[in-house]
Amino acid sequence: MKPTIMLIGAGGLGSVILEFLAREDCVGQIVACDLSEERGIAHCNLARVSAVAQGYIPSIGFIPLDIDNKTAVMETVRNEKPDIILSTASMQTWWLPDLLPPEQAALIKSAGFGMWLPVHLTLTMKLMQALYDASYKGITLTAPFPDVVNCVLDRLHLAPTCGVGNLAEIVPKMRLLAAERLHEPLEEVRVLLVAHHALESAVYGEPTDEVPPHYLRIEHKGVDVTEAVGGDELLFAPYAIPPGTAIHFLTAGCTIRLIRAFLSDDEVLIHTPAPEGLPGGYPVIVSNRGLRLASIKGLTLEEAIAINERSHRFDGIERIEDDGTVVFCPEASEVLKTALGYDCERLSPKDSEERAKELITRFKEYAKRYGVIL
Ligand SMILES: NC(=O)c1ccc[n+]([C@@H]2O[C@H](COP(=O)([O-])OP(=O)(O)OC[C@H]3O[C@@H](n4cnc5c(N)ncnc54)[C@H](OP(=O)(O)O)[C@@H]3O)[C@@H](O)[C@H]2O)c1
Structure with a gap:
């Protein structure tokens, strides 16, 4: 069935x-x-x-x-x-x-x-x-x-x-541009990426002073060609896509491919954010028998996790504590405190709903002051 x-x-x-x-x-x-x-x-x-x-x-x-x-x-x-x-x-x-x-x-x-x-x-x-x-x-x-x-x-x-989504949305851009630069078929190009949500906006064109840490390996028929194709240059190469919700097509494409992998008898190399609750995103092997992390030559799992933990601060998050409490970067919480009157330096999961309702209300009031009715 x-x-x-x-x-x-x-x-x-x-x-x-x-x-x-x-x-x-x-x-x-x-x-x-x-x-x-x-x-x-x-x-x-x-x-x-x-x-x-x-x-x-x-x-x-x-x-x-x-x-x-x-x-x-x-x-x-x-x-x-x-x-x-x-x-x-x-x-x-x-x-x-x-x-x-x-x-x-x-x-x-x-x-x-x-x-x-x-x-x-x-x-x-x-x-x-x-x-x-x-x-x-x-x-x-x-x-x-x-x-x-x-x-x-x-x-x-x-x-x-x-x-679903996030770093998986970066991989197709890399495969397309690397295949083009190599003059080789896309099917022969494989990408291994360790990256956080925070990297994606830089990849699709939002200017940034500092790029979140990440690991990128591009292979052609199993051979590492990352340097040969200029991997990091390709990552941030201009690739205009429409602003706003049009990107849902990209997220949906990644999601469907992931669902297909979970229904497949064969193992599929694919990228997902947060496999089994890890921070940020990783390459994984998925089939109808489940999911496991893909091994990456020259990068241990501990190193991969460290890359993504260091990336949290690019989304304004300083750390996640053992009980799930999230500590925000002071400069991030200061922005919403000053603009919205929303004062949140730490978020305990048990307070999440109350803080969400407050944030939504304060943001609506702020938007209304500038003529935007949400
Ligand atoms: N991972 C990725 O790559 C990626 C990409 C895009 C978006 N996202 C995330 O995906 C989420 C959805 O984004 P979106 O643009 O689709 O938002 P959206 O248009 O607001 O859709 C959210 C849906 O959740 C429903 N909902 C709200 N409260 C609910 C409840 N108590 N029970 C059941 N359903 C409820 C909403 O229904 P009502 O409208 O009736 O309230 C709405 O249909 C966001 O968190 C967004 O950041 C992730």
Whole structure:
């Protein structure tokens, strides 16, 4: 029987992933879930008719689901028995600061993405607690800021299998440019990358004074050609993509490839953020037997983890403590304290929901002062 995939969150990213999933022959039942029944049903209808128009026959059902309702999550998972759960549910999307006038947008973004942690952490934490209590043993993939969120959850013994997107979105650019420079077929070019969420904006064109640490190896037919092709130069080579939510197509492409790998008899080398709750992202080997870290010639796992731990500060995060408390860089917390009146130097997971609600409210008030109604 073909596998059942449960997709939680049919917002900006989730609805694009739904469209891609509807065109996947290896997928059986798709169970889409979202807070809003009206919007969820509309997105499922669109995915159905679009996929049929293109020549596929998907099987898509919709279930209204509120992650805040733990009993409902547990019941849904027990009833539907998904092989893979993929969550994109989040209390707020990532691109709202871009709606502000340029000066205010630049100021708020200078705090770093990490300061928004509670809006990404809260629902993933609730979901993972519900799945743990429901004794769910399948694969769990998560989109909200996995490089840090899943690492916090690991401290609470609630880490999802891995994240989606982020460093996986850098790899196709590297393969394309390296193949072009080598004048060799793309299929013969392999990339091994250790990198954090914080690196991606620099790779897709946002100017930065200092680049987060990372490890990059490019191979052609198994031979290291990183220096020969100018690996780091390619990493930051201009590669214009449309701003804003268009990048969800890239995230969705990476996510579908990861799902295919988890359904495959053969082992696939692929990149994921936060495999088993590690900080940042890594190359991994995935098949229907599970996930393990890929070995990298000349780089130990400890060195790879250290690279990503050093990268946290580029997202405004100083460290993650043993109990999951996140300590923010003083200059990052200062930005939101001054601009929004949001004073948060440390975030304990137990305070995440309350701090998320406060941050969302204060950000809305700030945006309104500059004529933006959220
Ligand atoms: N890893 C990556 O590469 C990557 C790429 C893009 C985005 N992301 C992350 O993915 C997340 C989603 O982004 P997005 O742009 O899709 O955001 P979005 O458009 O706001 O979608 C979030 C969805 O979560 C739903 N939701 C909110 N509260 C819920 C609850 N209690 N129970 C169930 N569902 C709930 C929302 O429903 P309502 O609208 O009805 O509230 C909405 O459909 C964010 O954390 C974003 O940062 C990650």
